[in-house]
Amino acid sequence: MTPLRPSAPTTTGATGSSAPGCDDPTVPISRALINALDTASDAGAAQPDTPIGHDPAGPDTEIGGADAGELPLSVWATAQTSPAAQRKGRYVPESTAHPAKMLPAVAAHAISHYTRPGELVFDPMAGSGTTLVEAIDAGRRAVGVEYEPHWVAVARANLALARERGHDHDGEIVRGDARQLPLLLPEKYRGQVALVVTSPPYGSSLHGQVVTAGTNSPDGKVHKFHWRYGSVLDRGNLANVGHHRLLAGFTRILTGCAAVLRPGGHVAITARPWREHAELIDLPSQIIACGLAAGLVPVERCVALLARVADEELVARGSFFQRDFIRKQREQGLPLHLIAHEDVIVLRRPLDPATTSSVGVLDRDAEGRQVRA
Numbered sequence: 001m002t003p004l005r006p007s008a009p010t011t012t013g014a015t016g017s018s019a020p021g022c023d024d025p026t027v028p029i030s031r032a033l034i035n036a037l038d039t040a041s042d043a044g045a046a047q048p049d050t051p052i053g054h055d056p057a058g059p060d061t062e063i064g065g066a067d068a069g070e071l072p073l074s075v076w077a078t079a080q081t082s083p084a085a086q087r088k089g090r091y092v093p094e095s096t097a098h099p100a101k102m103l104p105a106v107a108a109h110a111i112s113h114y115t116r117p118g119e120l121v122f123d124p125m126a127g128s129g130t131t132l133v134e135a136i137d138a139g140r141r142a143v144g145v146e147y148e149p150h151w152v153a154v155a156r157a158n159l160a161l162a163r164e165r166g167h168d169h170d171g172e173i174v175r176g177d178a179r180q181l182p183l184l185l186p187e188k189y190r191g192q193v194a195l196v197v198t199s200p201p202y203g204s205s206l207h208g209q210v211v212t213a214g215t216n217s218p219d220g221k222v223h224k225f226h227w228r229y230g231s232v233l234d235r236g237n238l239a240n241v242g243h244h245r246l247l248a249g250f251t252r253i254l255t256g257c258a259a260v261l262r263p264g265g266h267v268a269i270t271a272r273p274w275r276e277h278a279e280l281i282d283l284p285s286q287i288i289a290c291g292l293a294a295g296l297v298p299v300e301r302c303v304a305l306l307a308r309v310a311d312e313e314l315v316a317r318g319s320f321f322q323r324d325f326i327r328k329q330r331e332q333g334l335p336l337h338l339i340a341h342e343d344v345i346v347l348r349r350p351l352d353p354a355t356t357s358s359v360g361v362l363d364r365d366a367e368g369r370q371v372r373a
Contacts, residue, residue, distance in 0.1 A: 076304040076344065078105035079317055090137075090165075092157045095128040102127070102270060104198055106304045107134040110197050110344070111269040115140055118169075118196035122260060124178035124253050125238075129155030131197040132171050133162050142171040143189060145178045147237055154212050179249055181256025193260045196267040200250050200287070201238055247286055254294035254347075261349040267296060269345045270304060284343035291347040300346035307340040 003235045117139040123131035126144030135142035149237040152175045159171045176184040238249045271283045294317045307314040318338040
């Protein structure tokens with residue numbers, strides 16, 4: 001496995017560009033922390049006193065005093081119906097063009113599991129507004145931030161459509177760079193968010209749609225479309241930067257999320273590994289590293305199925321690109337399989353930063369003893 005290596009600290013914005021008037025340094029992720037995530041399951045001596053949100057001393061360090069492999073796991077059956085069926089009649093047609101739409105059932109499951117009616121849900125990279133729509137449909141309040149003006153307009157249209165269905169809970173989206181959250185969100189949201197649901201961009205290798213001879217291709221050939229975010233020349237867009245800068249930028253976003261979360265609030269991040277030149281990029285583990293660097297505590301690593309659960313098997317819903325890639329890799333002798341799930345990394349803002357662990361947040365009972373919250 002080849003882990004992503006974050007870039008060294010800089011004095012510019014998290015991905016090489018900053019909002020006007022903001023010169024905050026990039027939040028670095030140490031190589032030791034990333035290596036620790038890759039080797040935690042085989043680690044020997046632990047260093048349980050390593051503070052959450054700080055760099056460990058070496059590759060044998062455990063995460064917050066517990067092995068990353070010990071995080072509780074659950075499986076979410078979130079693809080029993082197709083993505084198109086999940087969105088039919090609930091999202092405007094323009095939503096289809098977004099290159100990396102979250103499955104509505106994934107957002108809905110996280111919202112129902114980690115929040116109660118009336119609580120506030122936030123998505124710092126809201127895209128076409130899936131998290132926001134699922135939140136207000138479930139009787140929660142919602143706020144989002146989105147970088148691209150086009151998707152801000154689509155998200156607002158989706159919120160309007162949800163209100164037409166009778167869901168009139170508060171829901172709004174703000175246009176801006178999520179790396180600048182302290183400058184974007186009104187003060188009223190600080191410390192009020194019960195749940196953050198979001199996903200980093202994976203890049204064009206996993207995004208996009210196709211037209212073929214059987215689906216109105218003008219020349220009978222396969223053509224790819226809707227696979228890019230905005231202008232490829234816009235280096236302020238995290239989808240257009242390298243892996244290292246993506247990690248640094250996402251760490252900065254999570255640091256901003258920690259400020260708006262209430263104590264004990266959760267962050268659910270969907271991510272998946274992918275292959276680049278036949279090397280596995282373990283993005284989910286890197287996301288855990290980003291959360292730790294932002295001062296959040298890992299509490300779960302779940303599986304959100306992208307395949308339908310049948311009586312005796314999983315029925316994969318792989319895209320054309322995934323199937324084509326798998327076919328070519330098998331022809332070269334590499335026995336890969338279709339991706340059938342996304343990882344869901346669940347983090348938590350500590351109730352008390354001095355009394356946390358990686359498998360839950362510790363509180364104190366009436367006699368001062370530590371108990372699991």
